[in-house]
Amino acid sequence: xxxxxxxxxxxxxxxxxxxxxxxxxxxxxxxxxxxxxxxxxxxxxxxxxxxxxxxxxxxxxxxxxxxxxxxxxxxxxxxxxxxxxxxxxxxxxxxxxxxxxxxxxxxxxxxxxxxxx
Numbered sequence: 001x002x003x004x005x006x007x008x009x010x011x012x013x014x015x016x017x018x019x020x021x022x023x024x025x026x027x028x029x030x031x032x033x034x035x036x037x038x039x040x041x042x043x044x045x046x047x048x049x050x051x052x053x054x055x056x057x058x059x060x061x062x063x064x065x066x067x068x069x070x071x072x073x074x075x076x077x078x079x080x081x082x083x084x085x086x087x088x089x090x091x092x093x094x095x096x097x098x099x100x101x102x103x104x105x106x107x108x109x110x111x112x113x114x115x116x117x
Contacts, residue, residue, distance in 0.1 A: 001100055003092055009099050012039045013079045016054070020070065024061070029070035032061050034082050040098035042106065051101035053094055057085050 019033035038053045059081060068077070083091055 006095050010041045015075050015078045027067045033058050038098050040102045051098050053098045057082055
């Protein structure tokens with residue numbers, strides 16, 4: 001599988017939860033770590049088959065100059081933070097892992113069989 005093969009799959013992030021410092025420099029609930037799941041689907045098979053990769057990503061918070069109150073955070077915004085923190089190479093590696101897992105599910109290299117007698 002190559003990076004170019006990733007275009008054959010669809011990917012969706014879900015932010016499972018976040019860790020935050022209660023207070024830093026007068027700012028409350030400063031998010032510094034994200035826990036996420038990346039779901040991978042092959043459009044040919046719809047939602048019947050999927051794989052997922054879970055992970056965490058620490059955020060660089062030392063240079064925050066546009067603090068957003070915790071209650072105003074949306075999953076879409078936090079996913080943007082996640083993909084920015086991962087960078088293109090990091091995101092491609094995670095997507096590759098999810099696509100390989102899905103490909104193994106759809107085209108197993110090994111199966112477990114039960115004896116009939």
